[in-house]
Amino acid sequence: MVATSESFSEITPEGAFVRQANRFVTPFGSGPDELPVEAGKYRLIVSGVCPWAHRQLIVLGILGLADPVSGTGVISIGKVRPVRTPKGWEFSLDPGGVDPVLGIRYLPEAYEKADPAYTGRATVPAVVDINSGKVVNNDYHRLSNYWETVWAPYHKPGAPDLYPEDLRREIDVLNELLFHEVNNAVYKAGFAESQKEYEKNYDLLFNRLDALEQRLGKGRYLFGDRLTDSDVRLYATLARFDTAYNLVFRCNRSRLIDFPNLWNYARDLYHIPAFGDTTDFDAIKRGYHLGSHGYNPYRILSLGPDTSIWNEKHDRDRFASAVS
Numbered sequence: 668m669v670a671t672s673e674s675f676s677e678i679t680p681e682g683a684f685v686r687q688a689n690r691f692v693t694p695f696g697s698g699p700d701e702l703p704v705e706a707g708k709y710r711l712i713v714s715g716v717c718p719w720a721h722r723q724l725i726v727l728g729i730l731g732l733a734d735p736v737s738g739t740g741v742i743s744i745g746k747v748r749p750v751r752t753p754k755g756w757e758f759s760l761d762p763g764g765v766d767p768v769l770g771i772r773y774l775p776e777a778y779e780k781a782d783p784a785y786t787g788r789a790t791v792p793a794v795v796d797i798n799s800g801k802v803v804n805n806d807y808h809r810l811s812n813y814w815e816t817v818w819a820p821y822h823k824p825g826a827p828d829l830y831p832e833d834l835r836r837e838i839d840v841l842n843e844l845l846f847h848e849v850n851n852a853v854y855k856a857g858f859a860e861s862q863k864e865y866e867k868n869y870d871l872l873f874n875r876l877d878a879l880e881q882r883l884g885k886g887r888y889l890f891g892d893r894l895t896d897s898d899v900r901l902y903a904t905l906a907r908f909d910t911a912y913n914l915v916f917r918c919n920r921s922r923l924i925d926f927p928n929l930w931n932y933a934r935d936l937y938h939i940p941a942f943g944d945t946t947d948f949d950a951i952k953r954g955y956h957l958g959s960h961g962y963n964p965y966r967i968l969s970l971g972p973d974t975s976i977w978n979e980k981h982d983r984d985r986f987a988s989a990v991s
Contacts, residue, residue, distance in 0.1 A: 669755065669775035669778045669779055669785055669786070669787070669788070669789050677858070678858070678860050681861060681863075681864065682859055682860035682861025682863070682864045683855070683859065683861070683864045684854055684857075684858035684859055684860075684864070686851060686854065687787050687788060687790075688787075689805050689806045689808065690782070690785060690787055691781065691782075691793075691802050691803060691804050691805045691806065692805075692806040692809070693803060693804060694804075694809070694813060694817075695817050695818065696817050697817070702803055702804065704817050704818055704820070706741040706821060707741070707743075707797075708796065708797060708798070709742055709743070709794050709795065709803070710742070710743045710744070710745050710766075710768050710769060710794070710795045710797050711723060711727070711733070711742050711744050711745070711792055711793070711794055711795075712745045712746075712756070712766075712774055712777075712791055712792065712793045712794075712795060713744060713745070713746055713747070713791050713792050714746065714747045714749050714751075714756060714791045714950070714954065715746065715749050715947035715949075715950025715951065715954070716749035716947075716950050716951055716953070716954025716955065716958070717792070717954075718850065718903035718904055718906075718907060719790075719791070719792055719807035720792040720807070721903045721906070721945060721946070722807075722811055722899045722900055722902075722903045723792045723810055723811060723814070724744070724941075724945040725899050725902070725903070725941050725942055725945055726811045726814045726815060726829065726899055726941075727740070727742055727744070728940070728941030728944070728945060729827065729829065729939075729941040730815065730818070730822045730826045730827075730829070731821075731822055731826055732814055732818060732821055735941065735944060735945045736944055736945075741818070741821045742814075743768060743797070745758065745761075745766045745767075745768060745769065745795075746758075746760055747759075747760070747774060747791065748760055749947075749950035749951070749953045749954035749958070750953055750954055750957050750958045751954075751958055751959065752773075754773050754775065755773045755774050755775040755788075755789045756773065756774040756775075756789065756791060757772060757773055757774075758772055758773070758774075768797060769795060769797070769800055770800075771800070774793060775789040776800075777789075777793065777795050777800055777801060778793075778802050780799070780800050780801045780802075781801035781803070790805055790807075791805075792805065792807055792810060793805045794810070808846070811829075811896055811899065811900075812830055812896065815828075815830040815896060816830060827894055829894065829895050829899070830896050831893070831895070834890055834893070834895060837890070838890070838895055838896055838897050841889065841897045842896065842897055842900055844875070845875075845897065845900050845901055845904075846900075847871075848871050848872065848874075849872060849875050849876065849879075849904050850901075850903070850904050852868050852871050852875070853872060853904065853907075853912040853916050853918050855868040855871075856868040856869045856916055856918055857912065857915065857916025857917065857918065857960065857961075858916075865917070869918065872918060873920050873921065876921070876926065879901070880926045880927075880928050880929050881928075883928040883929060883932045884928045887987065888932075889901065892986065892987040898936060902936045902937075905923055905932075905933040906933065906937070906951070907951050907955070908922070908923040909922045909923050909924060909972050910948060910952055910955070910972060910974065911952070911954075911956075911960070914955075914956075915955045915956060915960050915961040916960070916961075931981040931983055932981075933977075934977055934979065934983075935981045935983035937977050937978075938981070943977070946977075948974040952968065952969065
């Protein structure tokens with residue numbers, strides 16, 4: 668039986684948060700044991716609060732595989748409510764509280780169809796085979812790379828190469844570092860149940876942000892003038908930093924706006940439609956402040972921070988290259 672939020676724990680006896688492994692990791696491709704690359708076959712389920720899901724929306728939008736706003740395209744998109752219920756992610760944003768394509772109310776239903784013995788959490792992003800109604804991939808570590816490579820026949824004309832072969836090894840190394848020291852470090856600090864684990868990951872996070880601040884003083888993007896998959900992964904965390912991680916997860920040594928290069932870099936990316944149009948600050952705020960991420964017994968939704976400042980002009984034009 669798929670776990671509910673109350674029945675599943677990812678905390679060790681030492682108080683460390685250890686994220687569950689992904690269960691459905693079959694790759695997309697043309698091999699006999701791979702998921703076929705076919706337009707109209709799959710529905711990607713996301714939540715506006717989730718950074719792992721957000722980066723899929725960005726990549727799909729940049730490459731033209733889907734319109735992240737309308738949810739239509741080669742890959743269709745379904746969205747769940749940003750506050751997870753005790754029964755899991757719920758399609759309460761849709762009329763009747765049911766996904767109009769899959770016909771289900773809760774995402775765990777698609778996980779149970781795929782594996783009735785599955786006992787982990789039903790997570791987003793999740794790729795569901797529309798015909799069978801089964802989850803076929805929830806591997807957020809590699810999912811964006813599949814969109815960028817084997818789904819290339821469906822890319823829009825002129826789509827940028829976010830995972831170029833000449834940088835692929837370097838991108839993989841940086842992505843691994845970003846996951847452990849930024850993307851997941853905020854959760855390891857925020858979910859820690861011991862002072863030692865909290866402080867360890869707090870330091871890990873801010874040491875890496877300091878290093879990235881220096882790196883981004885030398886080029887427009889993480890790899891100079893080339894926008895890559897790594898930028899998408901870093902952005903998804905930065906977009907949530909001052910609204911959620913700084914406040915709810917006690918990652919409060921500095922705010923994003925206290926890092927001149929990181930802040931201007933994040934705003935530069937936000938001004939690219941695939942980034943800005945998919946950044947749902949209301950969903951982020953509701954998901955972290957009203958969900959199970961922090962202690963908020965009276966369910967008070969904070970008024971700040973002011974997210975209109977993301978629309979202000981950035982200074983990254985001093986570097987070469989811009990993506991639209």
